[in-house]
Amino acid sequence: MNTEWALNQLQDFISATEVHHVRAPSGVISVGTYKTAESEVEVVKKAQIVEQILNRAIPGWRSLEVDTRRKKWALHHEVALRAKESLLRQEELQKNLGENAPEISAAKLHPWVWNGASSLWQSGHYRSAVEDAAKKVNAETQNKVGRRDVSEKNLFQEAFSTDAPITGKSRLRRMTNDGSDTYRSVQRGAMALAEGIYSGIRNPFNHEDPKDIDEQVALEYLAALSVLARWVDEAIVEATP
Structure with a gap:
């Protein structure tokens, strides 16, 4: 995996899926909604690539439990954060958690x-x-x-x-x-x-x-x-x- 490229893709997706609260219009009884930093169309495009990175970096990530009731992309966002940290510290993890042996691709x-x-x-x-x-x-x-x-x-x-x-x-x-x-x-x-x-x-x-x-x-x-x-x-x- 091209780690530098993957990290850039993950960071781009993380930024795109940051959410902020949108208050309900005046006079409407509602807690409001949540909106991502970029449009749904752009997030979907980025997700197509990021999901393939996540499959490599964190196998089985879709089964992780994350509260997604109000935030559609919450799971993707959290796993992208995890994947980014894992890739940034992969050398450290290999040295401390297992043999730093050569791998076959x-x-x-x-x-x-x-x-x-x-x-x-x-x-x-x-x-x-x-x-x-x-x-x-x-x-x-x-x-x-x-x-x-x-x-x-x-x-x-x-x-x-x-x-x-x-x-x-x-x-x-x-x-x-x-x-x-x-x-x-x-x-x-x-x-x-x-x-x-x-x-x-x-x-x-x-x-x-x-x-x-x-x-x-x-x-x-x-x-x-x-x-x-x-x-x-x-x-x-x-x-x-």
Whole structure:
């Protein structure tokens, strides 16, 4: 998240939703009404963006209890104040409440992986997001080597094989074939990683109880897929003349 941008958006919204009391006209028996600093139209526009920031900064914020009987935007206003303070002091919070360890951003994984997973991930369907990411990596690999007759584990075994290419079976080379142990090692490593992913992650999804998986587990699965996707993407295709 771009913290500086988010803070500016939050402050703009906080200012827009400050309320003041409007007294009832003379002769009218009423306690009056409350009015936001900016018009309802402008507040609604800002809320569209701010709600997405709040979803990131304070998950589950809509369930917080705030007195909104007389102030329509009271919940948004209070949560925006909380989110602003949280973002301003996030470094302090991380140092004092938990390990200041590096974090993985799913959005920064290889594009094949995140493009395949993002839609379902955003809606909380983590297992399905991983499945779609695995399908996307498989499809992109098929495209790169021009194959449709083989997929998943077998596809990667043939693509990263150290055998010479033959008609209809192009190979992927992670480095120049210089006949060294290193060359054979990186090719074998790519095959092993792909087999682990498709045999140990993707395939069990087809046979296990279709319950969802934990977000952290899903993120780790996506990270593994991202490594494989990057290796495929950066590999050189070797085909028959």
